[in-house]
Amino acid sequence: MDESSVLEKIGVCLENKPKKKFKQSIELGLGFTGINIQDSTYKLNTTVHLPKGRGKEVEVGVFADGDMNVNAQKHSQHVLNKDEIESYAKTKAKMRKHARDCYSFIAQPDLLPVIGKTWGVVLGTRGKMPQPVPPNADLSQVIPRMKDTVRLKTKKNPSIHVPVGSEGMTAEDILENIKAVLDEIEKKIPREHIQTAYVKTTMGEAVRLW
Structure with missing residues (x-):
């Protein structure tokens, strides 16, 4: 080149x-x-x-419970806990909008099975299945890098x-x-x-x- x-x-x-x-x-x-x-x-x-x-902001969605959920809300406007994951899954239009709003996703590892079962059809076809991130990870480093x-x-x-x-x-x-x-x-x-x-x-x- x-x-x-x-x-x-x-x-x-x-x-x-x-x-x-x-x-x-x-x-x-x-x-x-x-x-x-x-x-x-x-x-x-x-x-x-x-x-x-x-050179511009994009959203990284987070699926997490507990402390990870609380920490994630400091860095993302699209944070769902397990109950919300299952609630959103009842309405495909709601899932699709959430998927459109985020360029990529991360998830607490123990939530991956329920995400795959309920959100797989929406996220999988878009190439947006979440990357597993340990609950104790420093999200102030992880999320900006993901962006x-x-x-x-x-x-x-x-x-x-x-x-x-x-x-x-x-x-x-x-x-x-x-x-x-x-x-x-x-x-x-x-x-x-x-x-x-x-x-x-x-x-x-x-x-x-x-």
């Missing part, structure tokens, strides 16, 4: 973004070639931490789209995030199979990186 060229094109993407009343995300799109993306050798289903952050962690998941098409930042971030910081994403992807898919790369803002036009 020619970093100076990529940096310049990220700058073009940021300069040409349409003005909106909300903070637009910056998305990286990659197209793969010469592989069967359905082959488990190449299929992606993992996460990567963005070293320079997302800057993005999913890498391929589906049927040989491509992937990943948030790598937001408007207001520098091109240099977005480049660092892109490099982190590529490093993780290349653990499964060699660079020679990444045929095309684009960046775009939420409402802007795509700018080809290579």
Whole structure:
């Protein structure tokens, strides 16, 4: 990757973004070639931490009881205890809204069976099944890191789209995030199979990186 060229094109993407009343995300799109993306050798289903952050707030939902529930409420607006987990499960629309409102989830390990049984159909299809976190974990560290962690998941098409930042971030910081994403992807898919790369803002036009 020619970093100076990529940096310049990220700058073009940021300069040409349409003005909106909300903070637009910056998305990286990659197209793969010469592989069967359905082959488990190449299929992606993992996460990567963005070293320079997302540049905007996202919500991390928490399923927890007791002290963990109390602590989680300091860092998330979407915290459910066991009774609430079961109560929400009676209304699919309520579960779906909760799933939409949160980018990712964490859960107290002993609640995973009930979450899987009641919420699996909603969270599983969205790739949002919760990550287990011990009740004594320092949520002031865990949740902010989760907010800057993005999913890498391929589906049927040989491509992937990943948030790598937001408007207001520098091109240099977005480049660092892109490099982190590529490093993780290349653990499964060699660079020679990444045929095309684009960046775009939420409402802007795509700018080809290579």
